Amino acid sequence: MTAEPRAILSMNAFSGEAGDDPLLARRLANMGAAAVLFYDKPVEMVSGQGAWMTDRSGATYLDFYNNVPSLGHCHGAVVEAVRDQIGRLNINSRYMVEIVDRYMEALKATLPSDLSNVVLSCTGSEANDLALRLAEVWTGRRGFVVTQTAYHGNTAATTEISPSAYKKGGGSPRIRTVPAPDPAVYGEDLAGGFAKAVAEAAADLEASGHGFAGMIWDSIFSSDGVHADPQGFLKAAEGAVHAAGGLLIADEVQPGFGRTGVMWGFERHGLAPDIVTTGKPMGNGFPMAGTMTRPEILSRFVEEFGYFNTFGANPVAAAAGLAVVETLRSEGLIARCAAAGATLKAELEALAARDPRIAAVRGAGLFLGVSLGREDAPDGALVRAVLAGLGRRRVLIGAAGRYGETLKLRPPLILSDAEIDHFVQALADTLAETP
Amino acid sequence: MTAEPRAILSMNAFSGEAGDDPLLARRLANMGAAAVLFYDKPVEMVSGQGAWMTDRSGATYLDFYNNVPSLGHCHGAVVEAVRDQIGRLNINSRYMVEIVDRYMEALKATLPSDLSNVVLSCTGSEANDLALRLAEVWTGRRGFVVTQTAYHGNTAATTEISPSAYKKGGGSPRIRTVPAPDPAVYGEDLAGGFAKAVAEAAADLEASGHGFAGMIWDSIFSSDGVHADPQGFLKAAEGAVHAAGGLLIADEVQPGFGRTGVMWGFERHGLAPDIVTTGKPMGNGFPMAGTMTRPEILSRFVEEFGYFNTFGANPVAAAAGLAVVETLRSEGLIARCAAAGATLKAELEALAARDPRIAAVRGAGLFLGVSLGREDAPDGALVRAVLAGLGRRRVLIGAAGRYGETLKLRPPLILSDAEIDHFVQALADTLAETP
Numbered sequence: 001m002t003a004e005p006r007a008i009l010s011m012n013a014f015s016g017e018a019g020d021d022p023l024l025a026r027r028l029a030n031m032g033a034a035a036v037l038f039y040d041k042p043v044e045m046v047s048g049q050g051a052w053m054t055d056r057s058g059a060t061y062l063d064f065y066n067n068v069p070s071l072g073h074c075h076g077a078v079v080e081a082v083r084d085q086i087g088r089l090n091i092n093s094r095y096m097v098e099i100v101d102r103y104m105e106a107l108k109a110t111l112p113s114d115l116s117n118v119v120l121s122c123t124g125s126e127a128n129d130l131a132l133r134l135a136e137v138w139t140g141r142r143g144f145v146v147t148q149t150a151y152h153g154n155t156a157a158t159t160e161i162s163p164s165a166y167k168k169g170g171g172s173p174r175i176r177t178v179p180a181p182d183p184a185v186y187g188e189d190l191a192g193g194f195a196k197a198v199a200e201a202a203a204d205l206e207a208s209g210h211g212f213a214g215m216i217w218d219s220i221f222s223s224d225g226v227h228a229d230p231q232g233f234l235k236a237a238e239g240a241v242h243a244a245g246g247l248l249i250a251d252e253v254q255p256g257f258g259r260t261g262v263m264w265g266f267e268r269h270g271l272a273p274d275i276v277t278t279g280k281p282m283g284n285g286f287p288m289a290g291t292m293t294r295p296e297i298l299s300r301f302v303e304e305f306g307y308f309n310t311f312g313a314n315p316v317a318a319a320a321g322l323a324v325v326e327t328l329r330s331e332g333l334i335a336r337c338a339a340a341g342a343t344l345k346a347e348l349e350a351l352a353a354r355d356p357r358i359a360a361v362r363g364a365g366l367f368l369g370v371s372l373g374r375e376d377a378p379d380g381a382l383v384r385a386v387l388a389g390l391g392r393r394r395v396l397i398g399a400a401g402r403y404g405e406t407l408k409l410r411p412p413l414i415l416s417d418a419e420i421d422h423f424v425q426a427l428a429d430t431l432a433e434t435p
Numbered sequence: 436m437t438a439e440p441r442a443i444l445s446m447n448a449f450s451g452e453a454g455d456d457p458l459l460a461r462r463l464a465n466m467g468a469a470a471v472l473f474y475d476k477p478v479e480m481v482s483g484q485g486a487w488m489t490d491r492s493g494a495t496y497l498d499f500y501n502n503v504p505s506l507g508h509c510h511g512a513v514v515e516a517v518r519d520q521i522g523r524l525n526i527n528s529r530y531m532v533e534i535v536d537r538y539m540e541a542l543k544a545t546l547p548s549d550l551s552n553v554v555l556s557c558t559g560s561e562a563n564d565l566a567l568r569l570a571e572v573w574t575g576r577r578g579f580v581v582t583q584t585a586y587h588g589n590t591a592a593t594t595e596i597s598p599s600a601y602k603k604g605g606g607s608p609r610i611r612t613v614p615a616p617d618p619a620v621y622g623e624d625l626a627g628g629f630a631k632a633v634a635e636a637a638a639d640l641e642a643s644g645h646g647f648a649g650m651i652w653d654s655i656f657s658s659d660g661v662h663a664d665p666q667g668f669l670k671a672a673e674g675a676v677h678a679a680g681g682l683l684i685a686d687e688v689q690p691g692f693g694r695t696g697v698m699w700g701f702e703r704h705g706l707a708p709d710i711v712t713t714g715k716p717m718g719n720g721f722p723m724a725g726t727m728t729r730p731e732i733l734s735r736f737v738e739e740f741g742y743f744n745t746f747g748a749n750p751v752a753a754a755a756g757l758a759v760v761e762t763l764r765s766e767g768l769i770a771r772c773a774a775a776g777a778t779l780k781a782e783l784e785a786l787a788a789r790d791p792r793i794a795a796v797r798g799a800g801l802f803l804g805v806s807l808g809r810e811d812a813p814d815g816a817l818v819r820a821v822l823a824g825l826g827r828r829r830v831l832i833g834a835a836g837r838y839g840e841t842l843k844l845r846p847p848l849i850l851s852d853a854e855i856d857h858f859v860q861a862l863a864d865t866l867a868e869t870p
Contacts, residue, residue: 023531030539032552033734036529036743044531048524066526068745074522083518087509089483090720091501094471096458096479104465117467122557122722123746129590154742155564156592165741280745285525287557287722287746299468306600307589308471310503310715311558311722 012387012399014042039391048073051412051419053396064423065396067367067410070257070281070324071333075414077323078284085319093120093313103318106325107290110263115276115292120313124253124279125153127289128216130307131275132157134293135247137301141211145201145246147180149402151223152216152251161216164223174210176201180224180402181233184375195236202244214246214274219265222254225401226362226369226408234269247297248272253279253289254367258328258413261338261365268364286320287311328413337413340420341365344409347424355431357382359405366415369400370407378405382434389430395423447822447834449477474826483508486847486854488831499858500831502802502845505692505716505759506768510849512758513719520754528555528748538753541760542725545698550711550727555748559688559714560588562724563651565742566710567592569728570682572736576646580636580681582615584837586658587651587686596651599658609645611636615659615837616668619810630671637679649682649709654700657689660836661797661804661843669704682732683707688714688724689802693763693848696773696800703799718755722746763848772848775855776800779844782859790866792817794840801850804835805842813840817869824865830858 014037018025023044027035044056050072053061063073071078089097104118121127136142144161146152151164159165160172171177178197179185186193202212219234221227241248250273255265259281266273274297279289289312301307311317328334345361348370352358357379359371372386373379380403387407390397398408411419449472453460458479463470479491485507488496498508506513524532539553556562571577579596581587586599594600595607606612613632614620621628637647654669656662676683685708690700694716701708709732714724724747736742746752763769780796783805787793792814794806807821808814815838822842825832833843846854 023533023536026536026540027531029551030536030543030553031528031748032730033737034552034554034742036741037531038529042531044533045524045526046532048526053524053526053530068527069525073524073526079522082521086517086720087514089480089488089508090504091480091483091488091508092503093466094473095488096462096472096477097481098458098479101458101461101465105461108465116464117469118465119469123561123744125744126558126560126590133591133594154744155561155590156568157590159568159740166739167741168739285521285746285749285751287749287752295467302468304601304603305594306471306602307469309558309560309589311720313466314720314722316720317722 012038012384014039016040040388051415059394061394061396062419062422063396064409064411065398067254067259068280069285070259070413071284071327072412072414075284075327077327078286078320081319081323082286082316085316090314090316092310097315097318099315099322100313100318103322106322108292110325111276111292112272114294117293117295117298119291119298119307119309120317121289121291121309122287122311124277124289125155125158126309127253127277127279127291128153128158128249128251129155130291131216131249131277132161133305134275134291134297134301135214135249137304138247138297139211139213139245141213143174143176143205143208143210143212145176145178145198145205145212145215147217147221147224148177149180149224150217174205176205180221181227182225190230191233191236194233195240198237199240199244202240202246206244212244212246214249215241216249216251218251218254219269219271220255220260220364220367222367222408223400225371225406226367228260228268228362228364228367231268232270234271238271247274249275249277251277253277257281257324258334258337259365259367259410261334261341263334282324283317283320284324286317288317288321331414333413337365340415341368343417344368344420344424347420351424351428351431357431366409366411366413368409370409371401371405372407373405378403380404383407385434386427386430389434390426393426393430395426447473447819449474451475475823486850494829496829496831497854497857498831499844499846500833502689502694503715504720505694505848506719506762507847507849510719510762512762513721513755516754516758517721517751520751525749525751527745532750532753534750534757535748535753538757541757543727545760546711546727547707549729552728552730552733554726554733554742554744555752556724556726556744557722557746558724559712560590560593561744562688562712562714562726563588563593563684563686564590565726566651566684566712567596568740569710569726569732569736570649570684572739573682573732574646574648574680576648578609578611578640578643578645578647580611580613580633580640580647580650582652582656582659583612584615584659585652609640611640615656616662617660625665626668626671629668630675633672634675634679637675637681641679647679647681649684650676651684651686653686653689654704654706655690655695655799655802657802657843658835660806660841661802663695663703663797663799663802666703667705669706673706682709684710684712686712688712692716692759693769693772694800694802694845696769696776698769717759718752719759721752721755723752723756766849768848772800775850775852776803778852779803779855779859782855786859786863786866792866801844801846801848803844805844806836806840807842808840813838815839818842820869821862821865824869825861828861828865830861
């Protein structure tokens, strides 16, 4: 074990002094201890286009990290939609604006038909915070099950269900964690083993008096190290959640909007979640998020609490969101993502066949995890070295996994074959120079 | 008493059937029970400019409700700033973008110098949710004191400190409420009486085992019915908070950015809050918010928890926020707000002198409350009738107060004298026709 669990947020974080960088000095003075910057020498960016960003010196960076501008940086359709609507009207949803409904209908057309109510908010954290409250009111219980290194948001409530956000302490008494669905933990019967762990955790919550309100997962287990296969293995755990009387919340903030090669991550597993939450790529960078559920679940909640989100469902966000949904379709980006992801995965597997330090290549579509080290000896230090080496080559990626042992790759869905080659060559060069 | 306490959120809410309005039918199908629409016949808006919005039929509405587009709808400086930046780059704060620091510095220049760390997020709810967590970690205690009809957000944690969001039930065990600083409650010694109530509530939290982490207020007590005067009366309560070992959180989501005739609501009372939160007008409608505090408070929190906000501190928000701060200065809007507010208040007081149903005119700058009924018989029904009558005259306002007895007026800071006259005439006409 080369790193403590729960260290993911700081895997690639700058932690030094400003030195002679005046902007870095300003940043540290302005954001203080909560500044989260990447790389030993944080980068000042000035522009972005497609899969690339450009820094102050004019150097360009291939962005395999950022899963927010999923259509590519500054995608024309989104930029134009925002520019148009922000000059017309930008108000709250106490008045009707037609584009807001047009957007909700376009979104709903991609979702299971029973999830026909939409609550638009501004961040994935808000969307998940509300989802927890919906499940609590619906079930009359307060306990949730999550995976061991999950991350679901930064509010007080969503931090409780995010073990990876705790730097110290034992977490919340109303939360139970289960290991992520990793064959290294559960062995041959991944589906059954994971479902059994979920059932036991739910039973433990019931026994504790908190009760079991539900389980929340992002179906690709982003922070846990990316666990995607075999397709359908989550069906058994969904059954365990429902058998224990809980709701299943599909956190699609990371896997949603085509990233795994289908519109929604839960589709890959044939799931029927009770609540779906979305965020990050929903507006290609415009702050927006959503919580979709069945009308009876929302009605029950609204009997107890008033809920209004001032910026949620504003027409500028709707314009951005509508441009995203329409562009996914008009540019055929979900199919493109599936194809590009398959190409990238095959090239990474070829690299793995030549380099024993690559333990596994996992994932779906353009959400891939590459574990370094051995199955019994995850190598977070090597991950840190590779992040830094790729950074020097101006290729940006992330890290995941309980021990920070996984390279996390999430390039934009518009990725070209040339950009795939560029990345794989940079990774191969980096591994070659790293002892 | 004409309405139950805690009914404010529904004071002017549509609650009927869609009838023959196809967009309304779509809205109810899309948002379900969480749709919060104003007026018996909700209005479809298509554009906005200055203090006015235009509906689908071309009719124009004077917006005395919306305190988000505080510079006026679609203010050119904000529109252009967003249009420019969204075409350049829109990323998270793991990389540096200079305009983000330029913005934080412009914001900090308006705040007490000890509040030198800024955490940018997306909504006032997020800003207050974080503020609570900062106070909890700093004090090691979990209890908060709020006013009886306070509203501070829609997350799980901020709902706990928002009695006005509860439709049923007894609220959170870790919260104590005190009556808002209303002379009708506290009598002659408003400052001392309110401070004593705060001290007793804090002591009760200490005795209960929750401990006293702090108090949060918006200094104009928006939801409690608008209580602004006399200037400085909150200083004693601030002393009580600190004497009990708690932090004072100034929720400036409503009074901030010039609305009360000074930059910050707490300035009117000469306060030195430990944490300041902002939202609504910060980006004139662009979703953005902030939590500002002393570096040691933020550092202590970050020792316990990782905090990162994906959309917070994005450069498009920074561009919008910078345009707001610069426009407040370049157009002299804070002085304009103070002058326009004084004119409006004087005209309302003249109306009150002629109409005994106006119990009081309160507030500061362009944040005014007009209570209807008698001091011992607040008249929420009359408020509802006036809201509806003004609505028929296409003048939009809100309601506040424990019994919904207060007209809440928050027109944009660019309000002209002609628009003030338009409003006062509409209110006089409405009162004249209302029995």
